[in-house]
Amino acid sequence: MEAYRDQYARIFRGGRDIVLIAISTDDVESLASWAKDADFPFVFGSDEGAGVGKSYGAWRSLPGGGATDNRTLFVVDPEGVIGYVAAPFREVDPTAYDELADAIERIAPPTED
Helix, strand or coil: CHHHHHCHHHHCHHHCCCCCEEEECCCHHHHHHHHHHHCCCCEEEECCCCHHHHHCCCEEECCCCCEEECCCEEEECCCCCEEEEECCCCCCCHHHHHHHHHHHHHHCCCCCC
């Protein structure tokens, strides 16, 4: 998440015409504390029961039982249609952020003032 924060101005236009929502199965209190401590400029959502993750296919079963999220990233267009999916998102790969920026530019071009 730090990479999203550190590239927020470039990739997410500093929040202009773009809304970034990071969804985690962590509880609300933990997310709020972490977001405050790390000075994240975007919104977090708690999906404690993993219902959202399961609905969008971002939750996978593990061999031998159990389940985990697979760090799926969705770009949703202004009409609410998913226009890009990175499953899993390769957060340690710098080229993944370039691909994400390109997808955002294609799906939600900046508006002109």
